[in-house]
Amino acid sequence: MKTINLNSVLPQVFAQRSDLNSEIWKQEVTFEKGHLYLIEADSGMGKSTFCSYIIGYRHDYSGNVTFDTQVTADFKVRDWVEVRKSHISHLFQELRLFPELSAFENVEIKNKITGFKSREQIVEWFDMLGIGDKLDAKIGRMSFGQQQRVAMIRALVQPFDFILADEPISHLDDTNSQIMGEIMMTEAQRQGAGVIVTSIGKHMDLSYEKTYRL
Amino acid sequence: MNLVWKLLRQHISVPQFIGFFFANLFGMLIVLFGFQFYHDVLPVFTADDSFMKADYLIISKKIGTASTISGRTNTFDNSEIDDLSGQKFVTKAGKFTSTEYKVDANMGVNGTNVLNSELFFESVPDNFVDVPLKDWHYKAGEKVVPIILPRTYITMYNFGFAQSHSLPKISDGLVGMIDFNIFIHGNGHQEHYKGKVIGFSSRLNTILVPQAFMDWSNNYYAPNSKSDPNRLIVEVGNPADENITKYIDKKGYEVEDDKLDAEKTTYFLKMMVSMVMVVGLVISILSFYILMLSIYLLVQKNSSKLENLLLIGYSPGKVAWPYQLLTICLNISVLIIAWIILYFIRGYYMGVIETLFPEIEDGSMVPAVVVGFILFLVVTVMNQFAIRRKIMRIWWRKD
Numbered sequence: 001m002k003t004i005n006l007n008s009v010l011p012q013v014f015a016q017r018s019d020l021n022s023e024i025w026k027q028e029v030t031f032e033k034g035h036l037y038l039i040e041a042d043s044g045m046g047k048s049t050f051c052s053y054i055i056g057y058r059h060d061y062s063g064n065v066t067f068d069t070q071v072t073a074d075f076k077v078r079d080w081v082e083v084r085k086s087h088i089s090h091l092f093q094e095l096r097l098f099p100e101l102s103a104f105e106n107v108e109i110k111n112k113i114t115g116f117k118s119r120e121q122i123v124e125w126f127d128m129l130g131i132g133d134k135l136d137a138k139i140g141r142m143s144f145g146q147q148q149r150v151a152m153i154r155a156l157v158q159p160f161d162f163i164l165a166d167e168p169i170s171h172l173d174d175t176n177s178q179i180m181g182e183i184m185m186t187e188a189q190r191q192g193a194g195v196i197v198t199s200i201g202k203h204m205d206l207s208y209e210k211t212y213r214l
Numbered sequence: 215m216n217l218v219w220k221l222l223r224q225h226i227s228v229p230q231f232i233g234f235f236f237a238n239l240f241g242m243l244i245v246l247f248g249f250q251f252y253h254d255v256l257p258v259f260t261a262d263d264s265f266m267k268a269d270y271l272i273i274s275k276k277i278g279t280a281s282t283i284s285g286r287t288n289t290f291d292n293s294e295i296d297d298l299s300g301q302k303f304v305t306k307a308g309k310f311t312s313t314e315y316k317v318d319a320n321m322g323v324n325g326t327n328v329l330n331s332e333l334f335f336e337s338v339p340d341n342f343v344d345v346p347l348k349d350w351h352y353k354a355g356e357k358v359v360p361i362i363l364p365r366t367y368i369t370m371y372n373f374g375f376a377q378s379h380s381l382p383k384i385s386d387g388l389v390g391m392i393d394f395n396i397f398i399h400g401n402g403h404q405e406h407y408k409g410k411v412i413g414f415s416s417r418l419n420t421i422l423v424p425q426a427f428m429d430w431s432n433n434y435y436a437p438n439s440k441s442d443p444n445r446l447i448v449e450v451g452n453p454a455d456e457n458i459t460k461y462i463d464k465k466g467y468e469v470e471d472d473k474l475d476a477e478k479t480t481y482f483l484k485m486m487v488s489m490v491m492v493v494g495l496v497i498s499i500l501s502f503y504i505l506m507l508s509i510y511l512l513v514q515k516n517s518s519k520l521e522n523l524l525l526i527g528y529s530p531g532k533v534a535w536p537y538q539l540l541t542i543c544l545n546i547s548v549l550i551i552a553w554i555i556l557y558f559i560r561g562y563y564m565g566v567i568e569t570l571f572p573e574i575e576d577g578s579m580v581p582a583v584v585v586g587f588i589l590f591l592v593v594t595v596m597n598q599f600a601i602r603r604k605i606m607r608i609w610w611r612k613d
Contacts, residue, residue, distance in 0.1 A: 085527035096522040098221055109217040110526050
C-alpha cells in the first residue's frame with residue numbers, strides 16, 4: 001500500500017454544518033508512504049473519527065477513502081483484517097489494552113498474529129521507555145502514561161505501511177515523548193512507512209513534512 | 215498458555231456450563247434411549263414368522279355354547295371351502311389336515327427328557343410354508359420327519375424348564391439341540407420316527423409336518439377314517455380389504471388375528487417411544503438455549519475485549535474459535551458420556567429382553583450412535599453459526 005487518499009470525506013454528523021473550515025473534511029487529501037504528517041485539531045473535530053475511518057472501524061461518512069486505487073467501502077471483512085494485520089498500525093487514543101494481561105502479554109498478543117518481533121526487541125523497547133521493570137505487571141495497575149508507552153510498543157510489533165498515532169503523548173513528560181518519538185520514527189523508517197500523528201496541542205517534537213488542521 | 219483464551223475465558227460462568235452440561239446430557243440420553251429402545255424392542259413384535267408367508271389368515275368356525283349343545287359341527291365341508299376359494303380377495307386357500315391315528319412323542323434337550331405326551335400333528339399345503347424345499351421334504355417310509363413347533367413350546371421350555379434344570383436356552387439357531395422322538399401306532403403298525411425340528415412358528419399354534427408325510431401316514435396308519443378340516447388357511451391379496459371382514463362375519467367364521475395384536479402393541483410402543491423422545495428433545499432444546507444464553511452473556515461481557523482483538527488485527531474467525539471450541543468440547547463430552555451411560559442401560563434391558571425372547575437378535579447400538587451423532591452435528595453447527603454471528607455483530611458494532 002503506497003497511499004491513503006481521502007476524497008471529500010465528511011462524517012455524517014457534520015453533514016448539516018456550514019461553518020466547517022477543515023483541511024481534511026470535504027477535501028482531497030493524500031497521505032504517502034514514507035512521509036510524516038501531523039493532524040492538529042481542537043477536541044470534537046473528529047480526530048479519532050478520522051482514524052477509525054482509516055482502519056475500517058467506522059463507516060458513517062460520505063465521500064471515499066481509498067488505499068492506492070481501492071475504495072475501502074468495497075472492502076470485505078477479511079480485507080480489513082489484512083489491513084489491520086500488516087498494513088496500518090494504529091495507536092488508539094483510548095489505548096485499548098487488556099487490563100487482565102500483563103504489559104508484556106499485551107504486546108505479545110499482537111506480536112503473535114504475525115510473529116514480527118523477537119522478545120529481545122520488545123524488552124529493549126520496554127527498557128528504553130523506562131518501563132523495563134513493568135514487563136509482568138498487570139496493565140490495570142499501571143498509570144495511564146505507562147500504559148501509553150505499552151500501547152506504543154504494541155503498535156510497533158507488526159508490519160505496516162502507515163502508522164496512525166492518535167494523541168500518543170497526552171500523558172507523557174517531554175523526555176519520554178522524545179524517546180517514544182525516536183523509537184516510532186526509527187521503526188517507521190526501517191519499514192519505509194508513513195507516519196500520521198494527531199494532536200490537540202501538545203505534540204511530539206518531530207520534523208513534520210506536512211501539517212493539516214482538522 | 216494461549217493469550218487469547220486467557221482473555222476470553224474471563225467471565226465464564228462454571229455453574230451455567232455445568233447446568234447446560236447436565237441438561238443436555240439428560241436430554242441427549244432420553245432421546246438416544248428412546249430411539250435405541252424402540253429399535254431393540256420392535257423386533258419382538260414385528261418379527262416375521264419366517265416359516266409362513268406373510269399375508270395369510272387362519273379361519274375357523276366360532277365355537278359357541280349353542281353349537282356345542284346343538285352338536286352342530288365346526289368343520290368345513292367341501293362346498294364351504296369352494297365358496298371361500300371362489301371369493302375375489304382370496305389368492306389361494308388350503309385346509310389343515312390332522313392326524314387320524316395316535317401319536318406319542320417325547321422331546322428332549324441335550325439328552326434330558328423335557329416332554330412326554332400323546333399329541334397330534336397338522337399339515338397345510340406345502341406352498342403355504344416358506345421353508346427351503348430340501349428342509350421341508352418327506353418321502354414315504356423315511357424315518358426322519360421335518361417338524362415346525364409352536365413358539366410357545368420353546369418359550370415354555372426356556373422359562374419353565376431350562377432355568378430350573380440348568381439346561382441351555384434354545385434360540386432359533388440352536389434347534390438342532392432338540393431331540394424329538396415320535397411313536398405312531400395304528401392299523402396294526404407301530405413305528406418309531408425321529409422328528410427334525412427346523413424352526414418355530416409364533417403364528418401357528420400347532421405342530422406342523424409336511425403334507426406328504428400327513429397324506430402318507432394317514433393312509434398307512436388309519437386308511438379308513440377321514441375327517442373334515444376345522445381350520446382353513448387363506449392367502450389374501452390385501453389383508454385390509456373390508457370384504458374379508460364382511461364375508462367372515464356373514465358366515466360366522468373367526469380369524470386368528472395375532473397379527474393384529476402385534477400391530478396394536480407396535481402402535482402403542484411407537485407412541486410411547488415418540489413421547490419419550492419428544493420429552494428428551496424438549497430438554498435438549500432447552501439446554502441448547504441455556505448454552506446459547508450463557509455464550510451470549512459471555513460474549514456480551516467480553517465484548518470490549520473482543521472488539522479490541524478485532525481492532526488489533528485478529529480475524530472474526532480467530533476470535534470466535536475459542537468459544538466455538540468450548541461448545542464443541544462440551545457437546546462432544548455430552549455425546550460420549552450419553553453413549554457410555556446408554557451402553558450400560560442397554561446392557562441391562564437387553565439382558566431382560568433376551569431372557570424373555572431368546573430368539574431376538576442381539577442388535578447393536580448403531581441407531582443410538584447415528585442419532586447421537588446427528589444431534590451432535592446439528593447442535594454444534596448451530597452453536598458455531600450463533601457464535602460467529604454474535605462476533606460479527608461486534609465487528610459491525612451492532613450491539
